[in-house]
Amino acid sequence: TEQDLQDLFFQKKDFSTSRSAAKVRSRECESRGDSSVLRNSFSEKSKSIQEQLNVWTTTSAQHDCRGLERWSNREHGDQRSQEQFSAIMAILQAQQDMINANIMRSNKQRHSTRRSSINSTASRSTVASTASTTSQAIDYDSLRKVAIKVTRSARHFARMMGKADSHAVATELKADPEFQRQFSSIWNNNNNNNN
Numbered sequence: 001t002e003q004d005l006q007d008l009f010f011q012k013k014d015f016s017t018s019r020s021a022a023k024v025r026s027r028e029c030e031s032r033g034d035s036s037v038l039r040n041s042f043s044e045k046s047k048s049i050q051e052q053l054n055v056w057t058t059t060s061a062q063h064d065c066r067g068l069e070r071w072s073n074r075e076h077g078d079q080r081s082q083e084q085f086s087a088i089m090a091i092l093q094a095q096q097d098m099i100n101a102n103i104m105r106s107n108k109q110r111h112s113t114r115r116s117s118i119n120s121t122a123s124r125s126t127v128a129s130t131a132s133t134t135s136q137a138i139d140y141d142s143l144r145k146v147a148i149k150v151t152r153s154a155r156h157f158a159r160m161m162g163k164a165d166s167h168a169v170a171t172e173l174k175a176d177p178e179f180q181r182q183f184s185s186i187w188n189n190n191n192n193n194n195n
Contacts, residue, residue, distance in 0.1 A: 025064050026071035034059050035072035042079045045156045053164035058171055066165075080154070087150040094146040095138055102137030 029035050037052040060066040070077035173180045 022068055023071055026068045029060065029063055029065040029068070029072040030074070032063075034063065034065065035069070035076070038069055038073040038076040041160070042076055042083065042157050043153055045160065050160050050163060053160050054167045057161070057164040057168035066168075080157075083153055087147070087154070090150045091143065091147050094143055098139055098142070099137045 026035075035056070037056045041049050041053055041056075056069075057066055060068075060072075065072050070080055169183075173183060
């Protein structure tokens with residue numbers, strides 16, 4: 001029934017409520033100063049930044065702020081947004097440059113074909129072939145290399161956050177014997193199921 005579907009799946013108002021609650025928690029985290037450890041964490045890769053992220057994951061878990069880094073520290077969020085926009089634009093520009101270079105090659109070939117043979121049928125087929133060569137103009141390996149280069153800082157940050165999350169779990173395991181017992185029970189069950 002309709003009611004069953006509404007009970008099972010999130011509705012638009014549920015997402016709106018969650019987003020509002022997340023923004024409130026983020027502002028609280030920022031006003032307490034917890035998120036100050038995120039400064040420069042996106043642009044640098046160092047041991048001190050890793051230690052700051054370790055602090056963030058352990059303290060933010062206590063206040064439900066983990067995962068809200070963009071909103072908890074505006075400077076950090078702005079930097080991530082700018083990096084994301086720059087990466088997208090760099091990839092699109094590289095793709096457009098490849099297409100333009102291919103069109104220029106195609107136009108040179110068309111002009112040389114016109115000089116040698118003035119045939120209207122050949123002209124029409126060259127225009128049709130230009131459209132198909134546009135899709136062939138993109139060198140996906142080169143585009144991949146551009147993407148890898150322009151997303152390097154985001155990948156470094158993601159790896160450091162993964163290490164920080166691992167650190168937070170290890171810290172929690174050491175501090176809470178009950179959590180340690182539950183975690184090892186889950187771990188053993190998963191390993192038994194995989195074998």
